[in-house]
Amino acid sequence: MIPAAWAMLRKDLRIELRTRESAPAMILFSLTVFVLFHFGVRRDEIDGALASGVLWVTVLLAAVLGVNRLFASEREGRALDGILLAPVDRTAVYLAKAAALFLYLVVLEVVAVPAFAILLLGPGLGGALPELPLILLVADVGLAAVGALVAALAAEARARDVVVPLLVLPLYVPLLIAAARATEPLLTPHPGPHGLAKWLGFTGVYDTVFLLVAVAVFDYLLED
Amino acid sequence: MAAKPLFGRGLRLLSVITAITLLTGFALVFFYAPLDADQGVIQKIFYVHVPLAIVSLCGFVAGGLMAIQQLRTRDRAWDMRSYVAIHLSIVFGVAVLITGSLWAKRSWGHWWVWDEPVLVSYLIVFLLYCCYQPLRFSISDPDRQSRYASVFAIAAGAFVPINFVAVRLAVQHVHPRVLSETGGHLPGKMMLAFYVTLLGVALLFATLWKLELTSKNASEQLRRLRRSFEETPPGELPAEAPEPVGVG
Numbered sequence: 008m009i010p011a012a013w014a015m016l017r018k019d020l021r022i023e024l025r026t027r028e029s030a031p032a033m034i035l036f037s038l039t040v041f042v043l044f045h046f047g048v049r050r051d052e053i054d055g056a057l058a059s060g061v062l063w064v065t066v067l068l069a070a071v072l073g074v075n076r077l078f079a080s081e082r083e084g085r086a087l088d089g090i091l092l093a094p095v096d097r098t099a100v101y102l103a104k105a106a107a108l109f110l111y112l113v114v115l116e117v118v119a120v121p122a123f124a125i126l127l128l129g130p131g132l133g134g135a136l137p138e139l140p141l142i143l144l145v146a147d148v149g150l151a152a153v154g155a156l157v158a159a160l161a162a163e164a165r166a167r168d169v170v171v172p173l174l175v176l177p178l179y180v181p182l183l184i185a186a187a188r189a190t191e192p193l194l195t196p197h198p199g200p201h202g203l204a205k206w207l208g209f210t211g212v213y214d215t216v217f218l219l220v221a222v223a224v225f226d227y228l229l230e231d
Numbered sequence: 232m233a234a235k236p237l238f239g240r241g242l243r244l245l246s247v248i249t250a251i252t253l254l255t256g257f258a259l260v261f262f263y264a265p266l267d268a269d270q271g272v273i274q275k276i277f278y279v280h281v282p283l284a285i286v287s288l289c290g291f292v293a294g295g296l297m298a299i300q301q302l303r304t305r306d307r308a309w310d311m312r313s314y315v316a317i318h319l320s321i322v323f324g325v326a327v328l329i330t331g332s333l334w335a336k337r338s339w340g341h342w343w344v345w346d347e348p349v350l351v352s353y354l355i356v357f358l359l360y361c362c363y364q365p366l367r368f369s370i371s372d373p374d375r376q377s378r379y380a381s382v383f384a385i386a387a388g389a390f391v392p393i394n395f396v397a398v399r400l401a402v403q404h405v406h407p408r409v410l411s412e413t414g415g416h417l418p419g420k421m422m423l424a425f426y427v428t429l430l431g432v433a434l435l436f437a438t439l440w441k442l443e444l445t446s447k448n449a450s451e452q453l454r455r456l457r458r459s460f461e462e463t464p465p466g467e468l469p470a471e472a473p474e475p476v477g478v479g
Binding site for chain 2: 166167188217220230
């Protein structure tokens with residue numbers, strides 16, 4: 008299963024490197040959203056809960072773009088039939104797609120978080136290291152686990168572009184709560200008590216539950 | 232194809248029991264349970280709001296369990312059951328949000344309060360399940376439709392408890408909540424009225440669920456009859472004459 012998933016992932020990354028359709032779009036989108044927030048909240052510099060919320064809502068919205076595009080190449084060429092002809096476990100498809108989404112999210116954050124610090128953040132990122140990358144990585148696992156499942160779920164729906172955000176954003180709410188709470192003290196000049204372990208632990212539970220659920224039910228999505 | 236009975240077995244009995252339990256419950260609420268010292272008569276909405284919320288959440292989770300059964304057995308009937316359970320829970324959910332808002336307006340002065348974790352998590356769950364039908368009916372192939380709907384129901388069923396934990400962790404407890412310690416502080420008379428209405432609402436859910444399944448079954452049979460009738464050349468009886476379906 009792992010070699011098959013690895014092969015699929017390499018294929019997806021090669022397509023992404025050639026077409027540059029997902030990750031660059033997510034990055035551009037996040038920069039645009041920062042500009043929107045700047046005018047929307049009419050502040051030059053933000054910190055604390057507001058900064059953490061703006062950062063995470065932006066990441067979530069950019070993730071929706073990635074989820075929407077995740078099965079695009081398979082759909083456009085009806086290539087999924089070909090993949091399903093291969094005698095490999097269907098779960099490999101899920102793992103490859105989730106891994107691809109995870110990598111897109113990491114690329115997005117490598118660019119978007121420093122850009123956020125330059126454009127909007129008051130206190131600077133110095134106080135947020137090394138915790139913030141850790142929070143981002145743990146949350147990305149959950150974003151990718153749920154995102155890949157929803158992408159497959161919506162792949163057959165007619166109103167796909169509408170179904171994906173409506174489905175995935177409520178599912179992301181627990182992650183948003185935990186990640187934004189964990190990030191909030193890191194972006195505050197004089198932070199109070201820190202609940203990092205609690206929120207990271209919760210995010211870990213979320214990741215585990217949805218990875219297990221997705222692996223258990225994914226086979227049924229790709230049956231024919 | 233032997234005709235199934237048109238009405239689900241025991242539907243009439245179930246409706247009678249439901250009506251009696253609900254009426255008893257409401258009688259207890261208005262004539263037996265004491266008036267809340269703080270909130271006055273508006274607190275009575277608690278006996279409708281909380282049972283509706285509990286029953287609809289159980290309905291969502293039950294829809295997920297029925298979906299598991301559907302994926303395991305490949306029986307479309309389980310998909311129908313899961314669909315009807317979720318559909319009804321959404322309808323109950325609208326009532327939960329409306330009664331919750333009314334209660335919040337009267338006792339806290341706002342239509343919506345963000346620091347009430349149960350209310351907030353309920354809204355998120357409700358928003359998620361609102362996508363169930365759009366997703367389901369945007370897939371045309373019936374077999375695939377039932378599989379995808381089941382996958383959604385399972386993932387969303389797992390989401391319900393996680394979401395409640397997250398919202399509860401996030402909200403500092405500000406308001407005293409009537410049911411937070413599962414009714415531990417409720418006086419006995421209120422408790423009795425609450426449990427009877429809870430049972431009544433649960434029975435109401437079961438009755439409506441059965442009724443909806445019956446109606447789906449009836450229209451399915453009607454469609455089949457019509458098809459076999461149309462396919463028969465005039466002057467001949469249909470090859471497999473469907474028995475007249477009994478009523479009651």
